[in-house]
Amino acid sequence: MSDVITTDAVIIGAGPCGLFAVFELGLLDIRCHVVDILDRPGGQCAELYPEKPIYDIPALPVVTGAELTSRLMEQIKPFNPTFHFNHMVTGVRKLGDEGFELETDGGLVFRSRVVVIAAGGGSFQPKKPPIPGIEAYEGASVFYSVKKMEALRGKDVLIVGGGDSALDWTLNLQPIARSLTLLHRRDDFRAAPDSVRKMRELAEAGKIHFRLGQVTGLKGGDGILEAATVKGNDGQSFDIACNAMLPFFGLTMKLGPVAEWGLNLHENLIPVDTEKFETSVEGIFAIGDINTYPGKLKLILSGFHEAALMAQKVFRLKNPGERLMFQYTTSSSSLQKKLGVS
């Protein structure tokens, strides 16, 4: 049994809205833990468009997804939130009036007064190529991520894809696999040039096979893969013998476990009120792209506003009966102290 982490608020999602929620809650002395399935902050800004410009953040005429993320990280530094990356919140359970218990797929357990769902389009999960019958092999012979490298020792490994994940795992697994084939649809890669160079050296030395084509079918039985059928770029089909296949086609967003937490949902979004951005369960809030209300716009700036109003209600839940004085960061010495500027 892991240790239970006790906190005021667990924020699910480290995208721009989740990060700014740390700021708004922090101003009201509410301590936050932030959980995200990715390995870094930024959410869609980090995963989908780190280099793409955003033009509608007030006072920033143009900012990239990566830059916006790093500015938000800078802004919330005074509140010293604890981040738990590579974790997906799988369960949320109400504990009477005490708040909530949350658990992650990585075994973390939280007890928290409130939960703030800032999960955007849901959780990023690996894309599963729609190869007929692939489900039967998932977990036994087909893997979308590598949790334990040792499990692939001595295997005939087929890696599919041409991005950094495909290249990195080609280099990492080559020494321990019995044989390794990298299959990609073209002789060009969207990956670090250094990895591409190393891969080509291994291929030239005969230590790996690099083939061009796309998987169309799988052969095997009882979850054990024997070969992948591939259509080559010349239109001819051929088989690649393998007993482990790792397809790397990037990530896609799925609503994921949120659907099972007993919240009212509307078309995969969480309805909230527009005063507190609270869900159908008191103490669980939803901000950013994942919520819906009349007039909702899926804009980062809307999520920032939602975070500010949500924080007011969280303060009242945490400090019942206490009067919350509205203050500006420009003039309040107590807020400035929290921000470390006075």
Next chain:
Amino acid sequence: MAKITFIQHSGAEQTVEGLPGMSVMEAAVKNMVPGIDADCGGACACATCHVYVEPDWVEKVGARNAMEEDMLDFAFDVRENSRLSCQIKISDALDGLRVKVPEKQF
């Protein structure tokens, strides 16, 4: 105004209208054409608006750009006539365009 026809894997067709300057993806999403997921909202960052341009139209639609070519690595069953519909700008010249939607975007 240009008419664009989306052909589903089942053979079902849906014709929508798009304004010049819009992308084919935007015209699809606006008209709720099934199978054009467009996770990233048109930033050429997700490959979930993949379509197959019908052979007669390939030349008029033109070639993929470099960013799109990279992004197609994350699509499934990429063919000669594969395009990301967020990267096809609608113009009067494309009035009548026909594209096929893949069975699954992933």
